[in-house]
Amino acid sequence: GDSVTQMEGPVTLSEEAFLTINCTYTATGYPSLFWYVQYPGEGLQLLLKATKADDKGSNKGFEATYRKETTSFHLEKGSVQVSDSAVYFCALSDQGAQKLVFGQGTRLTINP
């Protein structure tokens, strides 16, 4: 079945550092790919998405490119802030279904 594997955390960085969180997927069809963020005590928020190969999703300085050849969707940000501290989840949905398959999550802590 479909699955998502993402970089294990926790990840700790200093403010203004460059961030990469790796995500790879396995799917039989042509999935849509997502990054969600979860702040403490809250539900998930969609950060960005890409629906087909070579699409780049971006939001709030975060970017991820849908790479079909490497089945990857790595999350990057050029300069992180303390407010970016949260848990990040990579996810996919297959062929238009609402069901999301999530990776294990990566806890990110940014120190001032």
Next chain:
Amino acid sequence: KAGVTQTPRYLIKTRGQQVTLSCSPISGHRSVSWYQQTPGQGLQFLFEYFSETQRNKGNFPGRFSGRQFSNSRSEMNVSTLELGDSALYLCASSLSTGGLHYEQYFGPGTRLTVT
């Protein structure tokens, strides 16, 4: 527009009991999905309802059930609670009518503790 609301936010139950969790979707959203979040298993899809019909189901035992009402509000029920059912249960709603994936908007979750 109000977001997805879930009630109650926190719940403590004893093994063997049953529990019902409620989710009110964003106005106009007819699709409601439920997820279980645990430290060990992460986020797992439970089921999705659309227009009062279960449209998709995850790999959970029959103790987990749900339903959706005509106003799109949804409930999920867990019978014969086990310690392993302790989790954050998240509800998400979307505009999906089928065929395309629509953005899901998540509620804050219900934290269930089974003792």
